[in-house]
Amino acid sequence: xxxxxxxxxxxxxxIADLHTVPEGxxxxxxxxxxxxxxxxxxxxxxxxxxxxxxxxxxxxxxKNESVHIPVVLTQTGIKELVYNDFYIGEDCDVTIVAGCxxxxxxxxxxxxDGIHRFYVGKNARIKYVEKHYGSxxxxxxxxxxxxxxxxxxENSTVEMEMVQIKGVDDTERTTTAELAExxxxxxxxxxxxxxxxxxxxxxxxxxxxxxxxxDIVSRSVARDDSFQKFEAKIVGNAECHGHTExxxxxxxxxxxxxxxALEANDVDAALVHEAAIGKIAGDQLIKLxxxxxxxxxxxxxxxxxx
Amino acid sequence: MLELKxxxxxxxxxxxxxxxxxxxxxxxxDNKLVVITGPNGGGKSTVAKLIxxxxxxxxxRIIMNGEDITDLGITERARLGIGFAFxxxxxxKGINVIDLIRIAAGGKLTVAAACDYLSAVxxxxxxxxxxxxxxxxSGGELKRIEIATVLARGSVIAVFxxxxxxxxxxxxxxxxxxxxxxRTEIKDNSILIISHQERILDIADEIIVLKDGAVQxxxxxxxIFPKLAGTPSAVQECRKNGPWKGAEPA
Numbered sequence: 001x002x003x004x005x006x007x008x009x010x011x012x013x014x015i016a017d018l019h020t021v022p023e024g025x026x027x028x029x030x031x032x033x034x035x036x037x038x039x040x041x042x043x044x045x046x047x048x049x050x051x052x053x054x055x056x057x058x059x060x061x062x063k064n065e066s067v068h069i070p071v072v073l074t075q076t077g078i079k080e081l082v083y084n085d086f087y088i089g090e091d092c093d094v095t096i097v098a099g100c101x102x103x104x105x106x107x108x109x110x111x112x113d114g115i116h117r118f119y120v121g122k123n124a125r126i127k128y129v130e131k132h133y134g135s136x137x138x139x140x141x142x143x144x145x146x147x148x149x150x151x152x153x154e155n156s157t158v159e160m161e162m163v164q165i166k167g168v169d170d171t172e173r174t175t176t177a178e179l180a181e182x183x184x185x186x187x188x189x190x191x192x193x194x195x196x197x198x199x200x201x202x203x204x205x206x207x208x209x210x211x212x213x214x215d216i217v218s219r220s221v222a223r224d225d226s227f228q229k230f231e232a233k234i235v236g237n238a239e240c241h242g243h244t245e246x247x248x249x250x251x252x253x254x255x256x257x258x259x260x261a262l263e264a265n266d267v268d269a270a271l272v273h274e275a276a277i278g279k280i281a282g283d284q285l286i287k288l289x290x291x292x293x294x295x296x297x298x299x300x301x302x303x304x305x306x
Numbered sequence: 307m308l309e310l311k312x313x314x315x316x317x318x319x320x321x322x323x324x325x326x327x328x329x330x331x332x333x334x335x336d337n338k339l340v341v342i343t344g345p346n347g348g349g350k351s352t353v354a355k356l357i358x359x360x361x362x363x364x365x366x367r368i369i370m371n372g373e374d375i376t377d378l379g380i381t382e383r384a385r386l387g388i389g390f391a392f393x394x395x396x397x398x399k400g401i402n403v404i405d406l407i408r409i410a411a412g413g414k415l416t417v418a419a420a421c422d423y424l425s426a427v428x429x430x431x432x433x434x435x436x437x438x439x440x441x442x443x444s445g446g447e448l449k450r451i452e453i454a455t456v457l458a459r460g461s462v463i464a465v466f467x468x469x470x471x472x473x474x475x476x477x478x479x480x481x482x483x484x485x486x487x488x489r490t491e492i493k494d495n496s497i498l499i500i501s502h503q504e505r506i507l508d509i510a511d512e513i514i515v516l517k518d519g520a521v522q523x524x525x526x527x528x529x530i531f532p533k534l535a536g537t538p539s540a541v542q543e544c545r546k547n548g549p550w551k552g553a554e555p556a
Contacts, residue, residue: 219400247399287396289380290358290389291410291455301409305400 004028004035004072011072011101014165015131018070022097026068027054029082031075043067043094053083053115060089060121068097071114076106076140081113090121090153099131102142102168111143118149120156120183128160134167141169148175152183154209159186164199166192173201181209181238189218192303193226193254202231207240207269216244221303222254233261236269246275249306308334308357308463308496313366315352315519326352327363328519334463339489339497341510343534349519350500351393354467357498358390359383370463389461393468393500395452398439403451406439410458423454426487428480446477453484464488466499470506478503485509507531 004012008030012018021036025043028035032052039045042062046055056067069084086096104110120126134142150158164171177185185205193199205214214234222228234242246258260273280302288298315327327349334340342350355361357368359380368376375383384390398406407420421431427450437443439451449469456464469485470478482505488497489509499506507513513530515523523530 281396283392283396284398286360286380287392288409290360290384291406291459292381292384292412293409294381301401301405302398305398305402305405 004030005074007074007103008035008072011074011103011133011135012070014133014135015072015099015101016068016070016097018068022066022068024066024068025056029069029071031073032078032080040065045069048083048085051083052080053085055085055087057087058089058092058094061091062089063093066095066097070098071100071112073100073102073104073110073112076104076110076138077108079109079111081115083115083117085117086119088118088120088124088126090123092121092124092126094125095127095129097129099129099133100144100146101133101135102144103136104134104140104142105136105138106140107138109141109143111141111145113145113147115147116149118151118158120150120152120158122153123155124153125157126159128158130160130162132164132168132171134169136167142167143170144168145172146174148173150175150177150185152177152179152185152212154180155182156180157184157186161188163190164192166194168193168199169195169197171197171199171201173199175201175203175205177203177205177214179205179207179209179212179214179240182211183209184212185214185216187214187216187218189216189220190306191218191220191228192223193221193228194223195226196224197226198228199226200229200231202229202233203244204233204235205242206235206237207242208237210239211241212238213241214243218246219248219306220246220256221249221251221306222256223251223303225253227255227257229257229259230275231259231261232273233263234271234273235263235265236271237265239266239268240270242269242271244273246277247306248277249303250277250279251303307336307371308498309369310353310356311367311369313353313356313363313368315349315356315361316364326519327356330366330516330519330521332514332521332524334496334498335512336494336496337492338511339485339492339499339509340512340514341499341501341507342514342516343500343502343507344516344522348516350516351467352519353516354390354465354498354500357383357463357465358388360390384459387460387462387495389456389459389464391452391456391464391466391469393471395448396439397441397443397448401439402435403437403439404435406451406455407458410455412459415458420458423458424451426457427451427454427484429454446473449473449477450481450484453481457488460495462495464495464497466497466501468500468502470501470503482506482509507534 232244262271310332424431
């Protein structure tokens with residue numbers, strides 16, 4: 001395994017809570033190279049040959065195991081496109097932790113574009129956690145463009161937690177999902193932009209089978225001069241339930257565009273969207289101030305929790 | 307001890323100034339439970355907000371234990387020990403019940419200790435501690451959590467603005483017990499409750515009646531309570547003073 005420096009270790013802590021080498025299967029990618037990889041009896045991680053990336057195969061029936069595939073970039077000027085494909089067997093119950101941290105102290109842009117495809121077998125259940133973080137005070141931008149494609153077979157469950165903590169200058173996230181009968185998708189996205197950052201997050205979720213359901217909730221904060229666009233489209237092609245919710249706090253000169261969309265192609269499709277953008281409510285600040293916080297502390301508390 | 311000295315509060319609406327509170331003198335002594343009551347629109351909630359620093363008086367001074375706190379902000383007053391339970395508790399997305407209780411307690415607090423505060427207001431702590439303080443909670447639940455935050459602060463002067471507002475009768479019965487317990491456990495602190503409820507008035511040491519922004523009556527519970535019982539009902543008042551003046555009951 002390649003030895004990681006302190007900045008790389010710090011990024012790993014931020015994005016994947018990793019203090020040491022993780023248990024179970026993992027691949028740590030650092031500056032476009034594998035800094036360590038381990039497969040297990042049930043989870044096989046194999047590098048792709050035609051393009052950059054990994055094939056991750058999880059045997060049917062694998063339970064309570066995890067896969068970590070964090071990425072860190074600390075060299076300025078790196079631009080990479082990576083394809084990771086997950087094949088999750090029937091009846092699995094696994095946790096997948098991804099995430100990318102970029103530290104850019106140089107003058108050139110650093111960019112990681114990760115395309116993740118999930119093929120989720122019948123009755124399988126996965127929890128996917130993805131954190132994005134940027135640091136470094138160089139003038140080069142930190143750019144992350146994750147693409148996520150999810151294909152869910154009957155009665156599978158996918159729970160996704162996607163967080164962009166701070167420091168990512170430019171991001172375009174696209175997430176698409178196709179759900180078969182009885183499949184369930186839950187997404188919790190949290191996004192914070194500051195400075196003159198720009199973030200676009202777009203979802204297209206197709207509920208194709210009877211009783212398929214999706215619940216997409218995005219909470220975001222746009223500070224300083226940053227801009228965010230949230231597009232969520234749920235397509236109901238059968239008797240199904242879909243819900244999308246976008247809650248945003250806008251501060252300073254931030255700008256937010258929320259574009260929720262619903263498409264029902266079946267009379268029994270039940271689809272709901274909610275979107276709300278607003279500044280922090282005055283009575284929320286007052287309540288926290290009556291508990292002894294200053295106005296600024298109250299504001300931070302509300303943003304951090306959001 | 308908290309003293310409101312000659313406090314007035316004006317708001318301007320439609321280009322005209324309106325006096326909500328007029329030359330009010332109120333003293334909240336140590337180790338006492340004081341209830342302010344009176345008709346709607348009489349200025350009760352405004353007085354509570356003036357004490358917490360949410361509103362600033364147009365004139366007059368507010369003195370706490372000898373210190374003039376009139377010009378202090380909400381945070382500074384909170385840090386001096388003024389607790390305030392909102393009539394309509396605020397909802398937060400992204401803040402859990404335990405977070406709110408921890409903030410109230412001023413930092414680190416074990417889950418067990420936080421649970422004690424919830425139990426004290428009659429909530430099964432385990433069911434609530436990890437929940438978000440959002441609209442999934444009912445009015446009664448929010449009200450109890452609100453009171454738990456004031457308990458967790460350990461306030462020197464705890465102000466409760468209409469704890470009965472917005473909750474059903476059953477929940478209120480249980481809340482009364484919470485206040486009764488607070489009353490018996492008073493020590494080096496005082497409690498001010500804004501309320502219309504007979505059962506709250508019944509546990510007061512002192513009652514102040516505020517009407518049209520001014521103190522109409524004040525005194526011990528034994529002195530004031532019987533007088534209130536004989537107060538004409540709102541309907542009678544309307545008949546006497548409203549557009550139906552003189553109308554006979556149907």
